[in-house]
Amino acid sequence: MAFLVASEQIDGNVCYIRGEELHHLRTVLRRQTGDPVDIICRSGTRYDGTIRALERHEAEITLQNGRPHNVESPLDVTMACATSKGDILMESARMFCELGVTGIVAFDAHNSTVRYDQRRWERKQLKLQRIVEQSCKQNLRTCVPRIHCLHTFESLFTDSWQEHQKIIFHECATTPLAQIAIDPQQPILLLVGPEGGFSSEEIAMASRHGAAIASMGPRVLKVSTAHIAALVMVQHRFGDVGS
Incomplete structure (x- = not known):
């Protein structure tokens, strides 16, 4: 190490x-x-x-x-994950680092089963930061992913995220990632929903703001699986995984 x-x-x-x-x-x-x-x-x-x-x-x-020494991904991709029960995000964070993310942001979705107040999230944020720092040592990365403050779903389409290209993977989507137009030179925000998925209102709002709604395939995935599958698909399509 x-x-x-x-x-x-x-x-x-x-x-x-x-x-x-x-x-x-x-x-x-x-x-x-x-x-x-x-x-x-x-x-x-x-x-x-x-x-x-x-x-x-x-x-x-x-x-x-x-x-x-440079093992960083050419993609500037931030994982946006809906708050979920248990330690799903904690477990995913290590693999996010291995796969080259530049940031992780959690958000409250309509179907989120867990809600964090500010103090509780700040404790979790510190734990996540320690996890990614430790993971970067093992992965030999020079850039430690940033753990952002807690967001609402709506705020991901305003403020500092406006310049990010957004991809949402949704179980009802029919467009494969191969047909999504993305500029790999620009930052990407990759959104994955909670256990109950995104609501129809959230998908409609995302579409109005120009987000690409993509399919992960015919099967419904667990949140923990969707986290990693989404990032692998994007890094393989636009980044350096499998290159």
Whole structure:
């Protein structure tokens, strides 16, 4: 597993690791002076590192063999997921990272079975952020997906999301993704509904705002399956999955 660091943590050929990352290096991985460490800078450079000093509050890593590192998807795609019962979104977040999302936003839909107040969502938001940060280390990604604040369905078609191309997968849709016109150079907002699906009013509103309504196929999928299937389909069609 690699350590993701900011440019500010590197001085010349030395990287400094502190805080939770230091705890993980020393206590969880049980690394010692002289051990190798894989270092990836968020600016897009990967290094072979060697621990030269391991102090109480700081580790010093000597860096060698810096080379370009970029595994990010060419697509700027944000997953918009309706609030659902259990830990469905928590479980999906790791796979979203593996598949290259740039952001995750939860929203209240008409058929959502769970409603969050602000305080409860903020706690969940922090957990999700930790999950994606940990996942990015395992996936060797340099860009950590952003976990957005809680939205309503309506707000996804206004405010800061207006410039996003929107795709909604719906069980009653008949248009396959292959027939959807998307500019892969522009940001995409991919919407997946709750257990009961989107209401007819929500689909009508999305259509009025120019969203593409696409089919996932003839079978009805569980929400957890739909989360991943939707992203895989879009990344395969427009991005780098399977390329």
